[in-house]
Structures are given as structure tokens and as C-alpha cells.
Amino acid sequence: MVSDIMIDTHCHIDFVDFEEDFENVVERARNKLSAVVNSGTNEIDNQKTLDLAKKYEGFIYPSLGFHPVSSQNSSEEEIKSAQNHLIDNIKDIVAVGEVGMDFFYVTDKSLRERQKEIFTGFLEIANDYKVPLLIHGRDCEKKVLNMLGDYSDIPKVIFHCYGGSLKTAKKILDIDDYFISFSTMICYSQRHQELAKEIPIERILTETDSPYLALTKEERNEPVNVERAVKKLSEVKDLDIETVDEVTDKNARYVFGI
Numbered sequence: 001m002v003s004d005i006m007i008d009t010h011c012h013i014d015f016v017d018f019e020e021d022f023e024n025v026v027e028r029a030r031n032k033l034s035a036v037v038n039s040g041t042n043e044i045d046n047q048k049t050l051d052l053a054k055k056y057e058g059f060i061y062p063s064l065g066f067h068p069v070s071s072q073n074s075s076e077e078e079i080k081s082a083q084n085h086l087i088d089n090i091k092d093i094v095a096v097g098e099v100g101m102d103f104f105y106v107t108d109k110s111l112r113e114r115q116k117e118i119f120t121g122f123l124e125i126a127n128d129y130k131v132p133l134l135i136h137g138r139d140c141e142k143k144v145l146n147m148l149g150d151y152s153d154i155p156k157v158i159f160h161c162y163g164g165s166l167k168t169a170k171k172i173l174d175i176d177d178y179f180i181s182f183s184t185m186i187c188y189s190q191r192h193q194e195l196a197k198e199i200p201i202e203r204i205l206t207e208t209d210s211p212y213l214a215l216t217k218e219e220r221n222e223p224v225n226v227e228r229a230v231k232k233l234s235e236v237k238d239l240d241i242e243t244v245d246e247v248t249d250k251n252a253r254y255v256f257g258i
């Protein structure tokens with residue numbers, strides 16, 4: 001039996017994918033999980049995230065950001081507006097994110113530069129207001145880590161869905177209060193399983209990134225599936241499920257202050 005103290009620290013249940021059966025998705029999550037952190041990916045979704053957190057107070061927690069792949073094409077005005085909205089609600093959120101850079105999808109030099117600029121704006125907000133930072137960094141994990149070196153007031157940092165090298169992971173773990181998050185992707189990705197073996201459970205968070213990263217392409221992922229990531233982590237790390245549950249839940253509560 002898996003106890004109900006798992007947390008999905010990163011998902012997007014405000015997406016239209018969940019419109020039709022939203023209540024059922026939340027119900028299934030409530031039966032197994034103790035909390036869900038929903039991450040906004042633009043200003044509209046950020047407001048939806050705040051509304052959900054209000055409606056499901058004590059279960060859904062809000063993290064507000066701007067996804068790098070969409071923000072790179074947004075106007076300066078849209079970015080500013082999203083940042084002001086974020087600052088207006090900073091007291092009610094558990095993290096700034098997801099924000100970051102994605103060099104997997106984006107190879108164009110000037111767009112990468114633009115991502116860096118936008119990410120820096122959000123880094124400054126997290127640093128000024130001393131709020132945890134939830135990062136999407138893909139194929140640029142080391143660069144992201146180097147950028148973080150300029151900010152000393154960001155209280156906690158989460159590398160969501162980390163897929164970088166073990167070498168960079170070790171550098172991340174050298175810094176207190178930096179965490180690495182594993183998604184349901186660990187169920188099928190050998191690479192992530194290998195990584196998880198080397199990372200102490202005390203520094204691991206669990207997530208689904210729903211509706212993404214389902215076990216099959218046809219499937220829609222949902223928060224309750226974080227159970228699968230927990231199970232796989234327990235196998236990979238040779239720990240019992242209860243321990244993985246307990247420790248990752250404790251980590252998440254510490255990181256987000258919930």
C-alpha cells in the first residue's frame with residue numbers, strides 16, 4: 001500500500017486537456033496525494049493557477065512563471081505584464097516558475113539570447129522577493145547553474161524534470177537548498193533512472209508535468225500518476241516506497257513552505 005503523502009510538485013492541470021473531467025482528475029489526485037503544485041506558463045495560465053489554488057486551498061498550490069519556449073516569442077509588453085502580475089501576487093505563491101531556458105527546442109542563437117534575457121528578469125524577481133525558483137532548463141543545465149551564481153537571495157531552487165549530466169547534477173547538489181525533480185519520465189527513461197541512482201533521496205522531488213510525459217504518447221498524464229514515479233524511484237534506489245514517499249514529501253514541503 002502506498003500512503004497518501006506524495007506530492008506532484010509540477011503539473012499544468014489548468015490546461016484545456018483537463019477541462020472535461022477536471023473534478024475527477026482532482027478527486028483521483030486527492031485520493032493518493034497530499035498536495036499538487038500547479039505551474040503557470042503565461043499570464044493567463046498564471047491567473048488560472050491562482051484561481052485553482054484559491055478554490056482548492058490547502059491542496060493545489062500556485063507557482064507562477066512564463067515558459068521559455070512561449071515567452072521567447074512574446075513582446076516586451078507581454079513579458080512586463082506577466083512579471084507585474086507575478087509581483088502583484090508574490091505573497092500568495094509557493095515559487096516563481098516555470099521559467100528558464102530550453103536549448104533543446106531552440107537552436108537559433110538570437111532566440112536563445114532572448115530566452116536568457118527573459119529568464120534573467122524572472123531570476124531577479126525571485127531574488128528580490130526571496131521566493132523559491134522552479135526552473136525549466138533543457139540542454140542548458142550548466143548555463144542555468146552558472147547564471148544562478150549571480151543571485152544569492154533565492155531561497156530554494158528546483159531543477160524541474162532534470163535531464164542534464166551527472167557532473168552538473170553533482171554541482172547542483174553542492175549548493176544547499178538546490179533540488180532535482182524527477183517526473184514520471186523516470187518510468188521509461190533509462191537515462192533518468194541512472195541519474196536518480198546517484199542523487200540522494202534527500203534532494204529529490206517528484207512530479208508529473210501533466211498533461212505531458214505520460215507513459216505512452218496517446219495517454220494524458222495526470223497528477224495521481226506521481227505514484228508511478230515514486231514506485232520507480234523506490235526500485236531504482238532500492239528503498240521502500242514508504243521511505244521515498246515520506247522523504248520526497250518532506251523535501252517538497254520544505255522547498256515550497258507548505
Ligand SMILES: [Zn+2]
Binds near residue numbers: 012209
Ligand atoms: Zn512543465
